[in-house]
Amino acid sequence: MPNETNIEYHVSITTGNSEFLVKNLIEIESLSFKRGERVIYDNISLQIPAGKTTAVMGPSGIGKTTLLKLIGGQLRPDAGDIKFKQESIPSMSRSRLFKVRRQMSMLFQSGALFTEMSVFDNIAYPLREHTQLSEALIETVVLMKLQAVGLRGASKLMPSELSGGMARRAALARAIALDPELIMYDEPFAGQDPISMGVLVKLIKELNNALNLTSVVVTHDVTEVMSIADYVYILADKRIIGAGTPEQIRQSDSDLVQQFLQGKADGPVPFHYPANTLEQEFMGAN
Amino acid sequence: MEWLANLGKSTLDRFAAVGRASYVLAGSLIAVPQLKNVPLTIKQMYVVGVQSLSIIMVSGLFIGMVMALQGYTILVDYGAEGSLGPMVALSILRELGPVVTALLFAGRAGSALTAEIGLMKATEQLSSLEMMAIDPLRRIVAPRLWAGLLSMPMLTVIFSAVGILGGHLVGVEWLGVDAGSYWSIMQSTVEWNADVMNGVIKSIVFAFVVTWIAIFKGYDSVPTSEGISAATTQTVVYSSLAVLGLDFVLTAIMFGIE
Numbered sequence A: 001m002p003n004e005t006n007i008e009y010h011v012s013i014t015t016g017n018s019e020f021l022v023k024n025l026i027e028i029e030s031l032s033f034k035r036g037e038r039v040i041y042d043n044i045s046l047q048i049p050a051g052k053t054t055a056v057m058g059p060s061g062i063g064k065t066t067l068l069k070l071i072g073g074q075l076r077p078d079a080g081d082i083k084f085k086q087e088s089i090p091s092m093s094r095s096r097l098f099k100v101r102r103q104m105s106m107l108f109q110s111g112a113l114f115t116e117m118s119v120f121d122n123i124a125y126p127l128r129e130h131t132q133l134s135e136a137l138i139e140t141v142v143l144m145k146l147q148a149v150g151l152r153g154a155s156k157l158m159p160s161e162l163s164g165g166m167a168r169r170a171a172l173a174r175a176i177a178l179d180p181e182l183i184m185y186d187e188p189f190a191g192q193d194p195i196s197m198g199v200l201v202k203l204i205k206e207l208n209n210a211l212n213l214t215s216v217v218v219t220h221d222v223t224e225v226m227s228i229a230d231y232v233y234i235l236a237d238k239r240i241i242g243a244g245t246p247e248q249i250r251q252s253d254s255d256l257v258q259q260f261l262q263g264k265a266d267g268p269v270p271f272h273y274p275a276n277t278l279e280q281e282f283m284g285a286n
Numbered sequence B: 001m002e003w004l005a006n007l008g009k010s011t012l013d014r015f016a017a018v019g020r021a022s023y024v025l026a027g028s029l030i031a032v033p034q035l036k037n038v039p040l041t042i043k044q045m046y047v048v049g050v051q052s053l054s055i056i057m058v059s060g061l062f063i064g065m066v067m068a069l070q071g072y073t074i075l076v077d078y079g080a081e082g083s084l085g086p087m088v089a090l091s092i093l094r095e096l097g098p099v100v101t102a103l104l105f106a107g108r109a110g111s112a113l114t115a116e117i118g119l120m121k122a123t124e125q126l127s128s129l130e131m132m133a134i135d136p137l138r139r140i141v142a143p144r145l146w147a148g149l150l151s152m153p154m155l156t157v158i159f160s161a162v163g164i165l166g167g168h169l170v171g172v173e174w175l176g177v178d179a180g181s182y183w184s185i186m187q188s189t190v191e192w193n194a195d196v197m198n199g200v201i202k203s204i205v206f207a208f209v210v211t212w213i214a215i216f217k218g219y220d221s222v223p224t225s226e227g228i229s230a231a232t233t234q235t236v237v238y239s240s241l242a243v244l245g246l247d248f249v250l251t252a253i254m255f256g257i258e
């Protein structure tokens, strides 16, 4: 039975008739983006289906964080379009963009906790800004979110007193504080021990199921993300090298995809940042 | 030919920076009426104002004392040491109070504002506010701008008052100038509008310029450790130069040839 839905679901995406079966929350159409002279994306298209967990994987420095920032409207594409609920993000006015951003939330790779306030206040911040909830209610919500990430006991600590992994989890609690429709997680598992990792994986899955959120998870942890993702995109070399359900990705006969899944340095996916060959480098130094 | 291109580029960069600076200013000044910003502004006034109080008072005291000492040695030759009071008061109220306070404020509070905002940018705190649909210009920059605008004139008044007391300490208590003449001649010479208010107006202008430079340099900094340290230095250098230059212009307007 689950297999069947998977197949249907996949068909819906590849044929582009997404309207029929799965609605896409985000549609990226022939997007190109450059950082200075360096092309990050060359004409890519992808869809994030509503109510599902979509994983984005790819080598370090390939532009995963950039993709999330493009979706969040913090960067503007050089060409192409990004649609959130059919509405083009790059062409929104600033005030409209701010309205739309209330429906999304992002866990930054660095955590980005506010350093001058306690963990509790950090998580209460979006609630105090955007809701009229009473302080008592806010306290309940904040403690519940902290409980979910295992940090209720740390609510009085300042961010500088947290470890890297704890800071990441506190930031995650803040990202889910408002129960947004779309959550973008940038490396939620980095720096977590196996236990917290398991808890976080479950948490992301549960949020997705219980609240019907749409999640985009950027990560390197192939096994973890394959266990929760409904759909996976693998980015490399300025484009999408693999897309499909975890099952399809695993069985993919693409060399690129297999190299990435098995973590081999040699293969079609470049491990190195673009550069001259080693010979050129050393001969040139003469 | 290349220098011409470079000149053109740096001119354009400068104009672009002025544009961005105006944007930061406009974006944060529009944020006045927000009720939530009141407690934030008060908190920042504590940080930039109250915490600068000790350095301002100590400097004011010493400047007043030095002025009295210098003034006395000059005036006593002409038997005019009775005019010590107005001399100390006028130079502090008109010039030294606003200028020295502004320079100290730039070094003490301006640089800290730049570093703080720059670090918030580098650690993606500003981006994460943006993603929460909260405008960092309103929540982070605006309270700091207002705190600077409100604090510095007050600090200037305190500086001047302490300075005049310092002059009294040296002139009257130590060098033996008659206390009555120190105060009464000062009272009859110093004018409220021409001297006191002009000093306050100067300090308001300086407060505006120093705080604007400080927040803009932080907001516009390159988000790395070198970028932030460069921005902090620039804040102190630019605001000091701006204060000294503007002081000349303002003095020419206020006290120039009638």
Ligand SMILES: Nc1ncnc2c1ncn2[C@@H]1O[C@H](COP(=O)(O)OP(=O)(O)OP(=O)(O)O)[C@@H](O)[C@H]1O
Pocket (backbone or CB within 6 Å): A035, A036, A040, A058, A059, A060, A061, A062, A063, A064, A065, A066, A067, A109
């Ligand atoms: N502010 C910036 N200015 C210029 N180039 C940048 C900037 N930020 C990132 N880049 C470049 O853009 C590319 C993509 O960066 P991005 O942060 O999106 O990578 P990533 O896929 O998230 O990598 P990682 O997995 O290591 O986090 C990198 O090659 C980087 O050099």
Ligand SMILES: [Mg+2]
Pocket (backbone or CB within 6 Å): A064, A065, A066, A109, A186
């Ligand atoms: Mg990244």
